[in-house]
Amino acid sequence: MIVKAFTFEKYNNRKNVGSTRIRIRNLMKYWPELTEYKYGERADVMIFQKVYVTGESGRSSQYDYIKHVPWIKILDICDPDWLGDAAITKGCLIRQTVDAVDAVVTSTEELAKFIRQFTDKPVVVIKDRFLVDDAPAPKQHVGPARKAIWFGYSHNAELLRGAMRAIERRGMSLTVLSDKDPMAWRWAQDQDAYKELYTFKTYAEDTFYETMRKHDVCILPAGGRPQDRFKSNNKTVKAWLAGLPVVTNDEELEAMMEAPARNREALARWTEAKKEYDARKSVEEYKALINSILGNNT
Incomplete structure (x- = not known):
């Protein structure tokens, strides 16, 4: 199975971002099938790590690539970016993003509770974990x-x-x-x-x-x-x-x-x-979620 991660770092053209390191790169060490997405690549599963539909709701200028990906899509979030006014997250349309994916992974139960208010899709907590x-x-x-x-x-x-x-x-x-x-x-x-x-x-x-x-x-x-x-x-x-x-x-x-x-x-x-807080636990939890999605889609 090919699992690709479209990271916050890549989308925002930044380096050494803590959320990408914790949410994606720590898992890659124990998950050979998981690699960072490069434009034009195909996948069986795509993880969007803090990458959202952005822009003004209803406008043609929206960034909505996530809507057009044909594979299993998982949104991974560890911050309430829709509450901020920083340029890098301004215009984040969280509800439209959730509508476009198959499941949502959050780092905390509080984030999960918020997302569950407007979706019946799977919302799973996978903690921030490390290379212990x-x-x-x-x-x-x-x-x-x-x-x-x-x-x-x-x-x-x-x-x-x-x-x-x-x-x-x-x-x-x-x-x-x-x-x-x-x-x-x-x-x-x-x-x-x-x-x-x-x-x-x-x-x-x-x-x-x-x-x-x-x-x-x-x-x-x-x-x-x-x-x-x-x-x-x-x-x-x-x-x-x-x-x-x-x-x-x-x-x-x-x-x-x-x-x-x-x-x-x-x-x-x-x-x-x-x-x-061993990253290996996060890998197992992610695999369980993907298997659950695959089971529901068959």
Whole structure:
């Protein structure tokens, strides 16, 4: 069976996009039949990874290639792109896209619930998962927590605003690992002093674990934006695989200040991530969905 993935990266002519790496490339390692789509190729199954019908509803200028593909079509989504106003996702017509496919795969139950409101087609949750064999052995934490790290796209760094006071009050340094420097030091109470404790590093996938393990705790504050309830826990899981405890608020940070607590939490979460977030599980779930669709079509 030929399975092709038309990726967000390809459609938007971008490189090193996290969603494409997690949703497609991680699975390709354990799924030889899955390859990235090239224009003109045929397939038995086509996965559209964050590729939508776009434009204004009812207009002839719509991008609607997905409607004309004759093979089994699966929409794979991990973000509520229809809620955003970024140029790269503006004009995303989610209902028309769902109408054009045979099934929808989401990364979270919240996304699945939303999609199920307007379709009777299969809507299946397949979590964001990783190449867990690449994760290093659990980190051994020593001494009180001194170094915090946050990672993610810079447009999400605003979530750090409410966390800066807790980090600053404890005299902890902060490293931001991102595509661009959000200058998070400006949210500290004493901006000039905190500049000395602040470091920005450009995100690089091949050095992610190495960079993370130089720190004591990963700060990932919960978001209150409309899109945040749909987000997956992939950043949390990735930090667990790096051997760091993840904290979302002041109380959780306080609980992780001493090494014994961090070691207990890090080992428990690392073990959970290795077991539950192995990309091989996603491959099996995808194959089960495709077999189900094939069964219904015969």
